[in-house]
Amino acid sequence: MSKSFDMELFLAGVLIGSHATRQRHVHQAKIIQVAIAERWQRKNPWTWQKKHLVWFLENRLREHSHATHYYYLLTIRLLARRLETSWVFKL
Template identity: 70%
Template sequence: MSRPFDMELFLAGVLTGSHATRQRHVRQAKIIQAEIAGRWKRETPWTWQRKHVAWFLEHRLAERCEVTRYRYLLTVRLLARRLKKSWIFNRHANP
């Protein structure tokens, strides 16, 4: 029996800022994880590809305001840093 993936522990090495900011990044990373797991059955960030994260940013956040999309983009950058990936996402990809 495997334990559930601990996103807070996964991000611990790259999280900076105030407590509220760190908690927001963890909360948003869990939302990203749940959406990708629901769509592609990829349960952990280690199994994600760039296309999974791009799908989340482009399709799941399409109706959100620019500030929300930007904050999720910051969380995605932390995830990419933790995964040691060179993923680049355009801040203004959504209309």
């Protein structure tokens, strides 16, 4: 039996801001994680590539508002920082 990946622990080192902001980032990161796991069967962020996060922004958020895109983009930038990559994401 495999243990589920703890996204809150994964992001703990890069999360800043108020409690509500930190909770929003964790919640959104879990949504991103589920979407990528469904599409590519990659449950662990360490196995993600930039294309997976770009796909999420471009396809899963297609029907959402500009503000929603922005908040998810902030979360994705935190994920990239935690993964210690040089990936750049734009709106």
